[in-house]
Amino acid sequence: MTTRNGGDLVVETLQALGIKDVFGIPGQHALGLFDALSRSSLNFYSSRVENNAAFAADGYARATGNPAALFLSTGPGALTSLAGLQEAYATGVPMIVVSSQIPAAGLGARRKGMLHQLDEQTESVRNVTKYQATVQQAAAIPSVLEDACREAMTAPQGPVWVEVPQDILLESQDTAHGLPAITAATTAAEINQPEAHHALVSRAAELINANSTVIVAGGGVRRSGAGELLVQLAEKIDAPVVCTVGGNTALPLDHPLAVHFIEDRHVTDLMDSAETLLVLGSSLGEVTSNYFTMKPTGTIIQVDAESKVLSSNHPSLGIRADISTFLAQLLPAVDTATHAGADKAAEVNTKVAERMSELGLEHEQQVMDAIREAVPDDMQAYWDMTIAAYWAWNVWDAKDGEFHSAQGAGGLGYGFPAALGGALGLGKRTFALAGDGSSLYSTSELAAAVQHDIPVTWLIVDDGGYGILREYMNEAFGKATATELARPDFVKLAESFGVPAFRAEKETLQEVLSQALDAESGPNVVVLETHLKMWELT
Structure with a gap:
């Protein structure tokens, strides 16, 4: 040998x-x-x-x-x-x-x-x-x-x-x-990241200095670690910031310039009416554009490291660059301005909150609030493609942690195995959430979690089927076909792997989940049997 x-x-x-x-x-x-x-x-x-x-x-x-x-x-x-x-x-x-x-x-x-x-x-x-x-x-x-x-x-x-x-x-x-x-x-x-051509940076600065701006912060902001630079720019030019699904947590949700709920007509209207729309690391794709109903009337500056993205959905001043590198180039070139950015963000957020309060979705909001209260501020969270994740795209405040979901390709089974990788990389507990349908793509990894003693808390929201597909089909056809699933008792299934598992109701979810998240080591599972609904898209 x-x-x-x-x-x-x-x-x-x-x-x-x-x-x-x-x-x-x-x-x-x-x-x-x-x-x-x-x-x-x-x-x-x-x-x-x-x-x-x-x-x-x-x-x-x-x-x-x-x-x-x-x-x-x-x-x-x-x-x-x-x-x-x-x-x-x-x-x-x-x-x-x-x-x-x-x-x-x-x-x-x-x-x-x-x-x-x-x-x-x-x-x-x-x-x-x-x-x-x-x-x-x-x-x-x-x-x-x-x-x-x-x-x-x-x-x-x-x-x-x-x-x-x-x-x-x-x-x-x-x-x-x-x-x-x-x-x-x-x-x-x-490795040196790609810079923008100086002439393009100068042109972008001219457009921003001439008009008020709305910033769209996409996944490229987070991938390049540009969060602090984004805050500096937004505050300097007094611009409201809309975070896409991939850009969620690029700007803290409680920042005065943060606009909430990307999938809402009031947010789309804000982007449509922007004199200058600065798009950082986003293609202005399906979700960000409110399912391609967005029709911007101002000038778009689109910055992305992937040249194929530039002007792919709307004509723009396209700039190929890493977002961190670009923002470092742009910041010295723009003027400090006052455009009532916080007032604009607050106005949109108020309209969104008023609309949401009229939809009869208190149950969904209470479930999301319970999860948010239970998850520690600095914990990283991984979300599978399920109705709870669609809510999280719009309302999750990651505070000092980060938000991760499978929105890029939209495949099922992402949350739990991704959280295992995150926990191993960080050396501390992470949180994962999946529906009963998506969880069955990755229950085999309970064995890996036990073998390697990986600290992940996995919340399974069990609604008896592919919930989001059930909603889509009922809305489109008046009935759902092939969305209902036979599934195991997830508590017993987890226990069969030697993983501690707990049942929760909406009223006990925060307490049960908090206790699971406080575990010193190893994986555990929390199961919540409930139906969550989507909000009405406008």
Whole structure:
């Protein structure tokens, strides 16, 4: 047996790149890679489904700002991860995916019938990753991984894919031609983010100085860590700030310039009537535009690290740049102004509150209030695609923590495995919420949570089916089809994994959830059986 192989080159390079933690599942073609893990300082966390491993790596990166690695096996293992990678790609979350491949001699479909063989495996991941490479020689492993890491961490960030054939992972490096251990590489912290052209910054400043401005803060603000710069700009130019779903928590909800409830006609009207609409890290997509009913009458300045986003939905002064970098360039160029921004925000917030009070949704608001009161101010929260999450998009005040949801691609099963990754990255408890339908995508990860003693509190809101689809179908067709689900007793299911689990009613939810969140270690589950309704869109 060799003591050092191609797999060691992979883990040594990842360590040099600053990677500390790895998620994934072993597989036959990847055994050399996993064997090398035993000789490294990397921490490995074994998921039960590859898609959930991708969600865990996503949650880790969102919580820490640093990428994790995701180790996958060939064919079925690789393909099972795709929905998780789609979420990371759509939301701009970095991760380094290392997948195995069949032996190099079989690449290009020259040898048929190999276990797990997938013709053109990289083509299967091209739509959900920023970068794809197949290593042809062990000597290329360090440079390919370094290039991949640079791509992952350069805005717009995202997952990158490197696949290494089985024989190259097993190839001995204990030879005269073997590469020495890799001890230095360009880490994420050393990567320079794209700047805006100075002429475009000057033009943006002219437009902002000439008129009052409304700011739209999208996911790019959060991904680039631009929250403090956003506050400085908003206060300097006295501009109301509308946070999109991805931008939720970019500006604290209690800030005088914060506009609440992105999915409301009054908020859309504010953006429509803005003399200058400064859009930071958002495509002005479906939810932000109130389902494409938004019709801005002023000048739009759209800044995004992804050039494909610029003017994709509305004509704009398009500026490609990392949001933090752009705001640092813009701030000295704009004048201090007074435009009654806080009054405008307060007026919109009052109108939204008045409309919501007339909809008979006290139950939903009470449930959300109970969750908010129970979750500690500094705790990071992960929300699956469920009605409670749709409410949270609009009303959740993350205070000193952060808000994470699967709104990028909208797939089910995100919340719990992502929260596991976040808890591992932070070294402290996180909160996850899912519906009964979405929770069944990830209940297998209760085993991983127990195995690794991961401190996550998981609230399952059980309404007997796919609640949001039930609402949509009833509204569109007067009846719902195929939305009702047989499901387990979630308390007993969790207990069968050795996970403490508790039932709650609306009246006891805050108390029960608070106690679960106070647990010193390990996972636990709270189950709330209730129906939540959506508000009427206008």
